[in-house]
Amino acid sequence: MKSGIEEEYEQSTQKNLHITEEKRKRLPIWQILIIDVLVAGLLINVFAFFHHVLPRTLDGGVNIIGKDPIPTFELPSNTAHPSRPVSTPEPYEGSKRYSESPHKRQVDLVETYKNETSEVYLRKVVIGNGKDRITYYVADVFVSTAMSLKTAFARGKYGMNIKDDIVDIAYDNDAVLALSGDYYTNNDIGVVIRNGVYYRSEHTENDICVLYLDGTMKTYSPDEFDIDEVLERNAWQAWTFGPSLLDGKGNVLKTFNCSSYIKQTHPRAAIGYVRPGHYVLLVVDGREEGYSKGVDIRELAQIMVDEGCIVAYNLDGGKTACMSYDGELVNKPAGGGREIGDIIYIAG
Amino acid sequence: MKKLTGKIIFILPNMVVILSLIFITLWILDIFNPGMNFLGNKISSALLIIFFVLSLINAIATIALERKREE
Numbered sequence: 001m002k003s004g005i006e007e008e009y010e011q012s013t014q015k016n017l018h019i020t021e022e023k024r025k026r027l028p029i030w031q032i033l034i035i036d037v038l039v040a041g042l043l044i045n046v047f048a049f050f051h052h053v054l055p056r057t058l059d060g061g062v063n064i065i066g067k068d069p070i071p072t073f074e075l076p077s078n079t080a081h082p083s084r085p086v087s088t089p090e091p092y093e094g095s096k097r098y099s100e101s102p103h104k105r106q107v108d109l110v111e112t113y114k115n116e117t118s119e120v121y122l123r124k125v126v127i128g129n130g131k132d133r134i135t136y137y138v139a140d141v142f143v144s145t146a147m148s149l150k151t152a153f154a155r156g157k158y159g160m161n162i163k164d165d166i167v168d169i170a171y172d173n174d175a176v177l178a179l180s181g182d183y184y185t186n187n188d189i190g191v192v193i194r195n196g197v198y199y200r201s202e203h204t205e206n207d208i209c210v211l212y213l214d215g216t217m218k219t220y221s222p223d224e225f226d227i228d229e230v231l232e233r234n235a236w237q238a239w240t241f242g243p244s245l246l247d248g249k250g251n252v253l254k255t256f257n258c259s260s261y262i263k264q265t266h267p268r269a270a271i272g273y274v275r276p277g278h279y280v281l282l283v284v285d286g287r288e289e290g291y292s293k294g295v296d297i298r299e300l301a302q303i304m305v306d307e308g309c310i311v312a313y314n315l316d317g318g319k320t321a322c323m324s325y326d327g328e329l330v331n332k333p334a335g336g337g338r339e340i341g342d343i344i345y346i347a348g
Numbered sequence: 349m350k351k352l353t354g355k356i357i358f359i360l361p362n363m364v365v366i367l368s369l370i371f372i373t374l375w376i377l378d379i380f381n382p383g384m385n386f387l388g389n390k391i392s393s394a395l396l397i398i399f400f401v402l403s404l405i406n407a408i409a410t411i412a413l414e415r416k417r418e419e
Contacts, residue, residue, distance in 0.1 A: 036362050040369035047370070051391055052384075187385035206383065241383055261380045316383070 052186070057159040061192075061199035064231050071214050073277025075119050075142050110137070111325050113176050117148045118346045120177050122325060134299075135292035136268075136284040137323055137330050138307055139177055141346055143277055146215045146236050151181060151194045151344050158192075158199055160185055163339035170324045175345035178324045179281040180269050182241040183316040185341030190240025191227065194342070198235075201227040207242035207257050209313035210235050215276025217311045219244035221257060237344075245270065245301035245312040252301040258314075263297045267334045269321040270300060271344060272309030280307050281344060283323040287334040294334075316340075357413070360406045367399040 111122040119142040127134045143149050152173040154164035162185050170178040184192050191208050192199040208220045213234040230238065243258040256263060267286035273279055286294020295303065297314065304312035319338040323330040378386040386392065
């Protein structure tokens with residue numbers, strides 16, 4: 001028979017042994033944390049796959065174009081006194097603006113294109129020298145109706161993560177000139193109206209740009225935007241990226257509705273409005289010292305002013321910013337570029 | 349039952365740590381590219397709800413265990 005002290009000792013020894021065994025089984029905290037970090041990394045990759053990679057076709061939109069007559073606009077070559085000789089590289093109605101600008105530019109007319117419904121004047125512009133050099137391509141686009149300024153989705157499908165090369169999207173749509181769009185396919189927020197078809201209007205903190213069938217273009221802050229009003233006015237296109245660059249009278253905005261990262265120097269794509277029937281499609285190359293450093297958001301806004309725009313809107317930039325003409329890439333996208341979700345184009 | 353509870357109590361804080369790391373990463377990505385909507389999309393929203401629920405259970409379990417230990 002064991003005494004009370006012996007029993008207590010035995011119990012205590014067993015307890016200690018049990019604790020030691022448990023301790024031996026347990027991993028040190030730093031190892032557990034490393035495992036947690038690895039699991040988190042794995043889950044982020046799974047998230048990225050579903051959010052960023054896996055293509056998903058979404059339901060088609062609703063046609064919103066009514067039967068109202070569509071306004072038509074004169075093309076420059078049809079006017080009795082064209083104010084812009086086609087052979088000069090100066091921007092249409094904009095030579096004064098260039099001369100007013102403090103930046104000295106080297107301007108070359110790269111391509112011109114005309115058909116019955118549209119005219120395109122594509123110029124290459126270089127500002128500055130050395131590491132401050134900026135190179136951009138700007139297309140003055142004239143259309144007889146706003147319907148000639150078209151958009152297209154990659155692979156002809158509306159959805160998430162559906163991407164393609166700009167040249168291939170342009171080819172599929174018989175586009176003579178194409179500019180990368182707002183990359184709507186990378187998220188499920190914002191407003192998407194394309195070629196008079198309404199796809200979505202989800203809450204966004206970004207500015208929104210709308211091209212109406214009457215040829216006018218307007219940018220909206222998220223608070224101003226009213227989808228019912230926009231649909232009623234016969235919207236032809238709507239993009240969500242931003243920010244809006246000008247105040248609607250041709251002045252650079254004092255503040256821009258975007259993150260500090262977007263405000264920094266990057267390659268850029270932008271669309272501008274001069275008057276109904278006259279639009280500016282622009283791509284600024286960047287991230288290549290000596291060729292083009294890119295521009296910050298204020299510099300981009302100033303370029304759009306210099307190009308004669310009264311409304312201008314920043315589209316997706318960085319590697320996305322690209323332009324194609326007649327089946328060939330016009331600019332030099334940063335890092336070789338990337339596949340994109342949509343284009344703005346003029347059909348050939 | 350006790351074993352299962354013990355395992356859950358061990359796993360719970362780790363899941364909270366993992367989800368916290370995921371959200372810190374998404375938050376940083378969102379600063380650089382808010383247009384991608386890293387924090388506001390459907391997957392993130394679902395993960396956020398899971399994160400809230402797990403944090404709540406974890407907090408309640410911690411309080412309960414602390415009480416038991418004191419008793």
